[in-house]
Amino acid sequence: MKKCLVAALAVVAMGTIPFANAATVYNVNRTIGAGSVTGFIETDDTIGALSFSNITDWSLSIFSPAINGGVATSSNFGASTFGNASLVTATATDLFFDFDASGIFGFWSDSNSDWWCLAGGLGGDNGCFVSPGESIGYSDTTGNQAEFVGYTGSVSFASTGTSVPEPGTVALLSLGLAALGLRRRKSA
Structure with a gap:
């Protein structure tokens, strides 16, 4: 269930990140x-x-x-x-x-x-x-x-x-680090 929630949040976050020309x-x-x-x-x-x-x-x-x-x-x-x-x-x-x-x-x-x-x-x-x-x-x-x-x-x-x-790059990096942190926390 948590994996589905994290994946859904990642998809939503990626959709809201403005990608600059x-x-x-x-x-x-x-x-x-x-x-x-x-x-x-x-x-x-x-x-x-x-x-x-x-x-x-x-x-x-x-x-x-x-x-x-x-x-x-x-x-x-x-x-x-x-x-x-x-x-x-x-x-x-x-x-x-x-x-x-x-x-x-x-x-x-x-x-x-x-x-x-x-x-x-x-x-x-x-x-x-x-x-x-x-x-x-x-x-x-x-x-x-x-x-x-x-x-x-x-x-x-x-x-x-x-x-x-770009702000979108920083946001995507932050999201990835947060996902890694959640995964590590779960396995500990």
């Missing part, structure tokens, strides 16, 4: 020359090469004393991505960009066309003005790069920090 949030905290990019990029939990459909949300801010014609400002990104997301690779803890590959990946701001760009080894003007490297800038009639840092190879540009288990 899989998503990974990567924190961005970059210094680019005298400027910076901070915020987050959320993916659909895909591991490996990404496409734009794998990027589900983001909130990024840039700051540079050289943005918008030398007027110190901060911009919030929310409008669009551009370039080739397949140059971005996700692991469980980091997002990497391949600066040795050809192509660009970045974000436009939603207010005044400021941008953050990661550019692979194209050489010369590629829409981000210099490559390979990371840049922030603004677009007026011609576009202007405000800050640039050169890179080669695959470089992490965002990380998850510490992982926190």
Whole structure:
């Protein structure tokens, strides 16, 4: 009888545990020359090469004393991505960009066309003005790069920090430990 009761409670508990949609949030905290990019990029939990459909949300801010014609400002990104997301690779803890590959990946701001760009080894003007490297800038009639840092190879540009288990995982673990405790108590 007790076994049936424990099994029934386990089934009911599993049915009430909310299972979250899989998503990974990567924190961005970059210094680019005298400027910076901070915020987050959320993916659909895909591991490996990404496409734009794998990027589900983001909130990024840039700051540079050289943005918008030398007027110190901060911009919030929310409008669009551009370039080739397949140059971005996700692991469980980091997002990497391949600066040795050809192509660009970045974000436009939603207010005044400021941008953050990661550019692979194209050489010369590629829409981000210099490559390979990371840049922030603004677009007026011609576009202007405000800050640039050169890179080669695959470089992490965002990380998850510490992982926190989902509440459902903790509840299921607790339920399992409680069931083991009841079983041990009965056999003692």
